[in-house]
Structures are given as structure tokens and as C-alpha cells.
Amino acid sequence: MIEQLNTVVDTLHPVLQVLAVLVIGTVPFLESYVGAGIGALAGMPVALAIVAAVLGNLLALAAAMWLGGRARRGLTKGRATPPSERRRKLIARVDRYGVPVASLLAPTLMAISLTAFAMVAAGLDRRQVLVWQTITVVVWGVLFGVLGLGVLSALG
DSSP: OHHHHHHHHHHSOHHHHHHHHHHHHHSTTTHHHHHHHHHHHTTOOHHHHHHHHHHHHHHHHHHHHHHHHHHHHHHHTTOOOOOOHHHHHHHHHHHHHHHHHHHHHGGGTSOHHHHHHHHHHTTOOHHHHHHHHHHHHHHHHHHHHHHHHHHHHHHO
């Protein structure tokens, strides 16, 4: 299967290879980690696969945070309502573990961009969310890019 993937990827122009991995990086639940892994398994230079996947994921992250901010403004516009049960649970978890831990572990449960959306919409500090989600995107992208390279080395 990897040989077939390499054959298909080799026929593509290098710019299309990078764009394909970048697009994979924008898709929730695929993001930087799957994009970097697929790029590495497809025979792209690992550093290039990681950069493309991370950039795609950062684009999705920016969009999710912007939408989360819009949702937050819409939810709180002109109201002083008590927080919902869902928001109280989210805030309690983040208060317990902190934005860094919640961000770094989030990809094991849900998409990075969806996590960022939820955190911003819940009213958490946008800067802290942006910094830690960006770190998460890079860490997970590098980890899976290196794992993809390791799989190739083991099979080759």
C-alpha cells in the first residue's frame, strides 16, 4: 500500500504534494499529525511534510478561534446569564489541568481546532489558547512526521 501511495505521489508536481498535505492539515481530526504522517509515508521530505501539515492546521486553528470569538460575543451580547452546565464542566476541567495540559492532550479526544473553538467560546484567555494550541499543532505534527519516517525506515 505504501508503495502504491509513493507511486501516486511521485507523479504529482511537488507543489501539489505540499498543497495536498496542507489541505489534510486543515481537516478536523486529521490535522497536522495525520498530514505529516501521510506526507512522510508518501515519500515527501519529512521536514516539508511537517511544515505543510502544520501550516494547514494553523489556518484551521485561526479560523476556529475567530469563530469561537464570534460565538462568545453572540452568547454574551447584552446578557448576564449564569453559565451553562456544559460551560461549567469545561471551565472546571481546564481550571483543574490548565490550558497547556488541556491543549496538549486534546488531540487524543477531539480535534485541535474544535478544542480551540470551545475554549475561546467558553471565554478562556485567547492568547493562552493560541499559544498552547500552536505548540500542540507543532508537537503533534513533528511527532507523527517522525513516526511516519520511522515506519518507512522499518519497512525499507
